[in-house]
Amino acid sequence: MNVSQSEFEEIRRLEEKLHLPEIRRSSEATENLLAEGFVEFGSSGTIYADRNELIIRLAAERTEAPSPPIAARDYAFRPISPDAVLVTYRSIRPATGDRAARHVLRSSIWQRIDGRWQMIFHQGTPTAADS
Structure with a gap:
């Protein structure tokens, strides 16, 4: 099975949901987006290899005041298998x-698992504004 343009758009939408x-x-929403075995190399340098612990940490995040939305640009999608991007x-x-x-320069691997897209890996690398 190949990845269609509409699936690239779906993956982009799912990726940006994780910015919200x-x-x-929401533990339930995050569980739906992150696959079992998910691993992240955070932009802080921290490695998050325990999906359930990460979901608990995200659910506990608090902000004093609403922060401006994160903007995302310069997307590129590269199929790496019939069910992974x-x-x-x-x-x-x-x-x-x-x-x-x-x-932050970001990379994620999304895999189609049981008919739906889930993130299996993510990495964030801080960068200068003009690089």
């Missing part, structure tokens, strides 16, 4: 108060 605080704080893009968290804007 209301999704990250490598997604790369840049995310930008806008500057707020005394915090500078934060640019």
Whole structure:
């Protein structure tokens, strides 16, 4: 089975859901997006290899005030098998108060499991705004 253009758009939508605080704080929503065995190399340098622990950490995230939405751009989709796609893009968290804007190069692998797309790997690498 090949990956269609509409599936690339679905994967992009699912990827961006993980940027939303209301999704990250919902254990059920996060469980639906992250596959069993999910691993993340965070932009902080932390390795998250325990999916259930990560879901608990995300559900506990709190923000004092609503933060500006994260912008994502420069998407590229590369099928790596009939049921897996490598997604790369840049995310930008806008500057707020005394915090500078934060640019991160991101890569994720999404796999079609039991007929639905789930993320099996993610990595974030901080970068300069112009690189």
